[in-house]
Amino acid sequence: MVADGTVTRETFWQISHAGKILFYVLAAVAILIFVYGVYRRVARYTEGTDDWFDRLDDLPTRIVEATRITLSNRKLFDRDTAGGVMHAFIMWGFLTLLIGTTILAIDMDVYRPLTGLTGREQSFFVGDFYLSYSLVMDAMGLLFVVGVGVALYRRYAARKWRLRGKHTTVEDDLFVWTLFLLGVGGYLAEGVRILGTGFPAFETVSFVGWFVADVLALAGMSQSTAAAIYPAVWWSHSLLALAFVAAIPYSKPFHMLSSYANIVTRDEKAGARLPGIPADLDADTGAESIDDFSWKELLDQDACTKCGRCSAACPAESSGRNLDPRDVILDLKQYRERRDAGEAEAIDIVADGGESVVDAETMESCMACMACMDACPVDIEHLKSFTRMNRQLTDTGQVDSNVQDTFDNVMMMGNTFGDPPDERADWADELEFDITDAREEDVEYLWYVGDYPSYDERNKKVARSLAKLLERADVEYGILFEEEKYDGNDIRRLGEEFLYVDLAGQHVEQFEDVDPERIICTDPHSYNTFTNEYPEVDYEAFADEPLLDFEYDGEWNQDGEIEVLHWTQAVEELVDDGRLGLSGDELDYTVTYHDPCHLGRYNDEYEAPRELIRATGATLSEMPRNRNESFCCGGGGGGLWMDIDEETKPSEERMREALEDTDAGDAVEKFVVACPMCMTMYEDGRKTGGYEDDIEIVDVAELLVEAIESRPDPDAAAGATAAAD
Known part of the structure; x- marks a missing residue:
């Protein structure tokens, strides 16, 4: 330990030589199980069909960008700041502990043996390096424990609804509790060691471990007792850690790897563009079996963490339609895994009636608004899989009768x-x-x-x-x-x-x-x-x-x-060029604006319509859900052509939001749109929701024309002056 006055600690303090050998054997077994599990996962992806474009082109750039996205936790802060902070604490704490463990292994198993070949074994795990290492590990480990504690609170005390669903199992509980026990167990082992070694002064840098040691001492634990029980504490922590490593490829923790891979291979235009079909009319373009899905769609399924962000963002789910995007992805995953294990018979992937993995009504409920994809922190491309299943329904003639009428209209007229x-x-x-x-x-x-x-x-x-x-x-x-x-x-x-x-x-x-x-x-x-x-x-x-x-x-x-x-x-x-002659003070309405999904989330255009509204002089009062968080009108994905039974129409909910949740409240006079489908859906929602006397639906173009026509016509004024003369 520090018998010669060196500032460091003995890694295997109180652990026998046989115990060290056993630990290395168990560590090797855990790593082999881990590697085999990852191999099996990757091998399964190779059984998926080819994706429609090269997702590994310019791989170094993809890796750098995915690393930046992952480490910044940027997408996790969207719509849920507390959740973003929580996940940042957990991820950065976990990565720091992983890196710290790796550094320790390099010192013990690489650096020391190599220097020993020269006749004098050395260690870099001493002095200022050791003190800095201990301080950082304690600080980041504390963030990790706090983050996991918040996760436990949100899941079990606050009981956030989106964290639970039909696919919530004991695996989810084991995952979060294992993380918590790993964090707390590490500090317990550290505290027992500090107490057992007589509180070395330099160990104060391990401030959390020192605090735990103080608590144990106040509780009556002696130095000798701490030294005696340390091996049991150390082994319980080590075995849990090794079991966690071995279990990663076989359970929920695999998302730590699959999510990153999913971000690396993402399509930045996913949803806005869809895969094409082969020119061969006999080619399979749908989802007749789970083997029809591409390797990226299989990776999507494994990347899902069950966080429910897509569920919370989905307007179909909020409206009571038979769709939860998380469940669709996890239904496909569960069926695939049961088929691979020989535990499930072959059934239709999607069908209108009868036994199937996904019901046709579920796909009909999708508005293709991309809210689920925008909310997903791991870039799952829901719409790509949904379209595949829609193609299967179309290929087999299982489409809504109104939709079929629309297809016929387009074909004929x-x-x-x-x-x-x-x-x-x-x-x-x-x-x-x-x-x-x-x-x-x-x-x-x-x-x-x-x-x-x-x-x-x-x-x-x-x-x-x-x-x-x-x-x-x-x-x-x-x-x-x-x-x-x-x-x-x-x-x-x-x-x-x-x-x-x-x-x-x-x-x-x-x-x-x-x-x-x-x-x-x-x-x-x-x-x-x-x-x-x-x-x-x-x-x-x-x-x-x-x-x-x-x-x-x-x-x-x-x-x-x-x-x-x-x-x-x-x-x-x-x-901007002054070609419409607007001065910016023509109208004095208070208005709110709805971002169309295909203009906003699909194509990241949010400001042009707003600038035009401001150019009329109207006061724009934003709705709480605006820009990328805009709530779909319900018309996309064929919703405009279908009669869907829902608790509250998305358009009615949006009318309510405009009049009740904007800063201007019921002072909002006009609900401004920039999409013909939105116009149709909101005119309907205004009527069915009972808002006809409360608000007017106008397009940005109509607002501009009203502003222009409110100004005196300079040519007419000049003519009137000439006539008077």
Whole structure:
């Protein structure tokens, strides 16, 4: 220990030579069990299907970025600051203890033997290094114990609902209690050692261990007693630690490895873009069996920590729909593990009725809003697996009847309403000016109007408002008239991939013919699919398919040579250039704004609509759930076309939030949207929720037009002055 006055401690104090040998044997066994378990996990991933793109490209950069994300705990602070601090304490404490143990092993098992070969064994675990080591280990170990203590409080005292669910088992309890016992057991062993060695003065740097030793002494424990019981305390702590190491690949602690691997292999555009399908019509694109899932989807399942953040963020779960994104991922994992162990018969992965892993109603409940993915701290790509199961339902004809009607409408008429294509531009008939046909004249802006602004009466008003803005700004713009079709974004997320490819091919042919500098979209859903998905389609592979109505066989916009914008982004530039003549004091409304999922979470655009609202002079009062935490309107993922039984519609809940939870409260006069689907859903929610007399639903474009029209027309004023003269 310190018989020669050296500042250090004896690692195996009071442990016999046979005990040391036994410890090394058990440590070797634990490590072998650990390595074998990891091997089995990795081998299982290799049995999954290939993923649709290379997730290991530029691996060093991926590792560095994943390390930064993991060590910063950035995503764990989102939506739950206390949970983020708790996890940071646990993770940093655990890593420090792991590193400290590794340093000690290097000193004992590498450095000392190597220096012993020179005839004089040495140790770096002495003096100032030892004192610094002891101080850091005690401090970070304390954070670890505090963090685990908070976790125990949240799970058992506060009983946070999202920490429990159908997949909560004794394994979860064992995991958190084992961590707690490891932390406390380490301090107990340290305290007994300090007491047993007579309180060496330099050990005060181990302030927690010193405190434990003081408590034990005050409780009546003598130095000799401490020395006598130390081996039992040391062995109990060591055996628990070795058992924990051996158990990591076989139980919940494996998330410490799988979560990091999941972040390394993440797709930064996950959800915003989806995997394509092979051109071979006979290829399996769905989820007929668990073996159809890709290796990354299997890794997703293992990375889930059951934290329930996705459950808490999911608007479908909050609305009482039959969906909990955590349960879907864990249902798939549980079924896979039971199948691998030979404990389960083969059943359908997803089906409408009968025995299946996931029910069709669960998938119909998903709004494709990506709230679950945004909330997930380990980058699980829920929507990728959900779309795979939706494709299975579509391939087998097990889709909601209203959704099937929508598919039929798109196939026959090119739009989700089933209305004649030649009526697509009728919304413009009430305008006092003509809109350019982009097929006949060169334009700077190709305006993709979209289905709802073209055919839905309420959204036609929005289309006319946007046309007025573009006209007033004197930009060269045009539309495709009857050649415009539905963009395909949402039917793709419902599993109708082949029809989506057909729509994409037809559109890019039109885009190539028009060759605009920019494409602007009324609908964030269109903006997303044109920006993130059309460039990913392998048009050449499908060009010769007789069932598809396009011949385009090139790549489209992969380098972004055509700029795709949501209309708010384009008009914000026009406002900044002064082309709409706004002074910023036209309106005095108090309004709130709803972030559309496909504009916000999908594409990280939050400020353009807000800048336009402020440009009108209106006072913007933010709802508590805004930007990436925005609560979905309920229309995405086909929700607009389905009749779903739910406790409270998401749109009704959002109306309540606007009037009750914003800082302005019921002083909010207008609920502002920037998405045609949101407009439709919120107009419905305003009626069914009884809010018709309390608030008005308007689009940002309508607010801008009102601001512009509230100003005197300078030309008219000049004419009136001339007439008076």
